[in-house]
Amino acid sequence: MQASDTITQTQLPQVTEPRNPGMELDMDWVMSARANTSAIERRCATLPGRRSVKKDYQAAWLCRAISCIDLTTLSGDDTSGRVARLCAKARQPVRADILQALGMEGLTVGAVCVYHDMIAPAKQALAGSGIPVAAVSTGFPAGLSPFHLRVAEIEDSVKAGADEIDIVISRRHVLTGDWQALYDEMRAFRAACGPAHVKAILATGELGSLRNVARASLICMMAGADFIKTSTGKESVNATLPVSLVMIRAIREFHQRTGYRIGYKPAGGISKAKDALTYLALIKEELGDRWLRPDLFRFGASSLLGDIERQLEHHVTGAYSAKWRHPMG
Numbered sequence: 001m002q003a004s005d006t007i008t009q010t011q012l013p014q015v016t017e018p019r020n021p022g023m024e025l026d027m028d029w030v031m032s033a034r035a036n037t038s039a040i041e042r043r044c045a046t047l048p049g050r051r052s053v054k055k056d057y058q059a060a061w062l063c064r065a066i067s068c069i070d071l072t073t074l075s076g077d078d079t080s081g082r083v084a085r086l087c088a089k090a091r092q093p094v095r096a097d098i099l100q101a102l103g104m105e106g107l108t109v110g111a112v113c114v115y116h117d118m119i120a121p122a123k124q125a126l127a128g129s130g131i132p133v134a135a136v137s138t139g140f141p142a143g144l145s146p147f148h149l150r151v152a153e154i155e156d157s158v159k160a161g162a163d164e165i166d167i168v169i170s171r172r173h174v175l176t177g178d179w180q181a182l183y184d185e186m187r188a189f190r191a192a193c194g195p196a197h198v199k200a201i202l203a204t205g206e207l208g209s210l211r212n213v214a215r216a217s218l219i220c221m222m223a224g225a226d227f228i229k230t231s232t233g234k235e236s237v238n239a240t241l242p243v244s245l246v247m248i249r250a251i252r253e254f255h256q257r258t259g260y261r262i263g264y265k266p267a268g269g270i271s272k273a274k275d276a277l278t279y280l281a282l283i284k285e286e287l288g289d290r291w292l293r294p295d296l297f298r299f300g301a302s303s304l305l306g307d308i309e310r311q312l313e314h315h316v317t318g319a320y321s322a323k324w325r326h327p328m329g
């Protein structure tokens with residue numbers, strides 16, 4: 001991919017997929033899902049690891065990564081002011097002179113992701129930008145509040161203007177093998193979202209096995225998820241490459257069997273530009289170019305953008321601002 005390709009593709013109108021309507025729970029399909037851990041690890045070891053961004057095409061990939069970030073703040077001390085600053089960053093993710101040098105004026109992140117109470121300030125700060133607001137919901141991060149409150153929380157966030165809802169599944173349904181309960185829960189969450197797109201957070205670090213990750217991925221897609229997402233960012237193990245491989249292969253299989261493309265969002269602990277490049281390579285190789293757009297791929301990340309910005313600055317100016325030089329030099 002050359003820088004010019006990325007520029008053109010970034011400025012193209014967003015491709016829209018027909019929404020996944022969901023389907024009946026197909027238990028035979030779910031139970032046939034397997035995950036061979038050693039084969040998955042071998043596959044992940046073949047992915048390119050890049051140390052630094054030296055070439056234009058790598059900078060182009062980083063710009064693509066920016067366009068796919070759900071720029072996130074999910075802290076107990078979030079304020080309207082912090083969210084407004086985050087949204088300003090979402091609108092102009094990289095310094096203007098760097099964007100200009102790359103020919104990437106107008107580049108924005110994919111979305112801003114906040115708690116319910118921060119939806120209104122985020123909507124206000126993003127007005128007119130076209131950048132969607134995603135709200136975490138359903139008792140995020142543990143998902144252990146009463147079911148009717150979790151459904152009501154979704155409805156409230158949609159009323160408050162959230163364009164996307166990131167729900168958390170009940171891990172216990174997976175851990176006890178109660179697949180019907182997981183399907184019914186996801187179906188109810190999807191219905192409560194109405195027009196808002198729904199991302200199903202599996203919290204893969206708490207699901208016990210890669211086979212459970214594969215099965216939970218399929219069930220959430222069968223129940224109508226628009227995206228499946230690895231983690232809340234609050235588990236002790238968040239997004240990993242093996243988990244990602246299992247989830248994106250489930251997405252590929254779902255597309256092959258139903259014709260619907262489901263989005264993928266690795267989240268939690270992705271903070272390095274080189275890791276973002278590895279994820280993009282994985283998506284390109286396993287799902288193809290169509291998934292390398294923000295309507296089908298997002299990084300859930302609070303600090304990835306900072307490292308990408310440093311890499312791009314280094315690429316354009318030959319120096320990191322973080323490396324102190326003489327102020328007059």
Ligand SMILES: O=C[C@H](O)COP(=O)(O)O
Nearest residue numbers: 232233268269300301302
């Ligand atoms: O969904 C997004 C995650 O909560 C972000 O996690 P992070 O702060 O580790 O980047």
